[in-house]
Amino acid sequence: MALTITCPICGKRNGYEFRFGGEEKGPRPDEKDMTPEAWCDYVHMNKCVAGIQEEWWFHKDGCGSWFKIHRDTTTNLEKEAQEAKK
């Protein structure tokens, strides 16, 4: 399945130009009173959504930007943010 990703600087490009950066998990948890288990969960536990998820990508062969997109994991197609919220 061909994957294209839209870089905010370079535009739509071949997926092979990018590196996957993982699911978007929200802000880093507060370190105060944080247990090792909670940190481990934040780092390693993923939702692995079968559908639209927000995720990080890195344009390694291009401008070097880190950015977020919404992607439907079942079709491997990018989705607009508004469409993803539905």
Place this chain on the structure above:
Amino acid sequence: MKDIQRISPVVFKSTPSKVEKRDNWDVVMEYSGEGDGPYLVDLSHRPRFDLQSSKLAAIKPFGLKLPEIPGNCIFKKGILANRMNGIQVSVLNLDGQKDSSMPDEAEYTDVTDSTICVALIGKNIFSICEKLTALDFMDLQKKAPFLFQGPFSHVPCQIVTLSKDSDNSGLILTCSRGYGRDMINSILHAGEEFGLRPAGESRFTNWIKA
């Protein structure tokens, strides 16, 4: 004390007919049998700087106002400035006669010796590029000069299209120095059917003046 020796990562098989010593580089001004074009010119000796700052709007390298939008370029008085992203600009001094020294500010890094720089000039150069990259140089929405950051012959490159004129087009390509030999080999191989030949610096200087 002995002078340092600066060796270009770009090596052509053609025989140089005119060579000039400049800033410890052996600069080939002309090759024998350059033909009618298109031409591949080694510009690795031309000074290049990487400029990184969170306040780019306040910086004017060589008196040049920097482009604000990533992907845009400005080419004035022999200086080419390419906006790469929000905080980074690459600056190329394409005027061989001007002072090549780097500005004193800490935001600049001299990348002349760590990258290669070549120019492709003449007709059919975009047909050659089409064989090596999926980047769309003929995009009607892009007005020269403009910057592409992407794979060229599978190598991450910065490519600036300087002119899209059919018979007189030109672009500048830079990438890491280590890819030099293979990059030149692949460009020359792709350009064989179009009559691409190595050319000396004089050819580029005359092209840019025209």
